[in-house]
Amino acid sequence: MAARIDLTLDAVHAPTLAVFWKTALGYVDEPAPAPFATRAEWHASFELGEDDSVDDGAWLCDPDGDGPRLAILKVPEGKTAKNRLHLDIRVSGDGTPAERWARIEAEATRLGAAGGSVLGVFDGHHVVMADPEGNEFCVAAGPAA
Template identity: 40%
Template structure:
């Protein structure tokens, strides 16, 4: 049987889709895709929607086309528990020891300046390399790996 590769996107439930999407654009180097045909801007498109759908969703994409689309949808409830799935932002790939920690700490400082929260440094344990657990601007957990 032939294997099928499928496209996928990662969806975030959040209170402010555009704000969270723009944060992740900065984190990952993603971009906001062009607005739908017939609209000069996303704001123009947003204003064309019924009031209950305005500001309800936003997306960002990898400009190279290699990474998945990220989709952010407004939900009425706030975040209550730890994510069951999270992103690992691969800032230290191939690095080990103090060199890895230095790269992770520098990226952590950049993301904190964008509004992220540092949660915990998990040091290398002989099986896994060091990583930093963080939260985005609405509390979604992710790791700098």
């Protein structure tokens, strides 16, 4: 059996990144783990210091259960270098190259309106973007159906 993975993003402000990545991926807030009714109740069970807040983290999941879970955790330092690992957001790959490129551009525009920024455009292939805290990701066509 293959291992399942979760992805974790460091953040200065986890709630801001959570809103962006829910918009980008179509993810939802992951429910609190059993037996806890809320994330706040779960967080309180760790008896952390008063400086720690449930808002220092966000936990997202694919509502269909297919994609990896995404944890977004507050860290004291800001981003200082290029990501060694990045996400690729794949839009539908069907259609002509021009149709696929139009969908890539439309998705990049949508994510720009949600707080992302374009870092580079590789015409006809992909767009390099950054989330609101500068984490790089690409928007590209997915495999044809």
